[in-house]
Amino acid sequence: MAKPHFSCRVKTEYLAEQSEPPEGPFAFAYTVTITNDGDIAAQLVARHWVFTDATGREEQVRGLAVVGHQPLLKPGESFEYTSWTRLATPQGTMQGTFFCMTEDAHPFDAEIAPVMLAQPGALH
Numbered sequence: 001m002a003k004p005h006f007s008c009r010v011k012t013e014y015l016a017e018q019s020e021p022p023e024g025p026f027a028f029a030y031t032v033t034i035t036n037d038g039d040i041a042a043q044l045v046a047r048h049w050v051f052t053d054a055t056g057r058e059e060q061v062r063g064l065a066v067v068g069h070q071p072l073l074k075p076g077e078s079f080e081y082t083s084w085t086r087l088a089t090p091q092g093t094m095q096g097t098f099f100c101m102t103e104d105a106h107p108f109d110a111e112i113a114p115v116m117l118a119q120p121g122a123l124h
Contacts, residue, residue, distance in 0.1 A: 006037065009032070012028055012116070013031075014117075015084065022090075024090070028087065030085070033078055034079050035078040040104070042072070042102045045065075046098070049096040049112075052093050069081070091118040093115065097111055098112070
């Protein structure tokens with residue numbers, strides 16, 4: 001039986017020109033690369049992100065697609081997109097899940113491990 005699997009890599013960047021230190025908010029860009037490491041074509045359908053600031057305050061973002069796309073990835077193919085978020089503190093984390101569907105209609109989740117968001121110099 002064919003096995004679906006998407007891997008996800010996230011790179012983050014502090015956006016100084018969009019931030020308002022020292023009180024905040026603090027803006028961060030994130031670039032996500034999704035790769036189909038499985039042996040069956042599958043589509044990214046929806047996303048669920050959890051952004052947590054240094055005080056533990058969470059913001060959850062759910063929705064269909066990523067930046068207006070629901071890419072269908074064949075084995076070995078990747079899709080990359082960039083988006084951004086704001087936090088009330090100069091550091092925090094982000095993590096999430098992509099809801100995906102194989103071409104033969106079997107759902108699966110692709111987990112995004114926690115990633116640090118930090119203003120340069122905010123971590124000592």
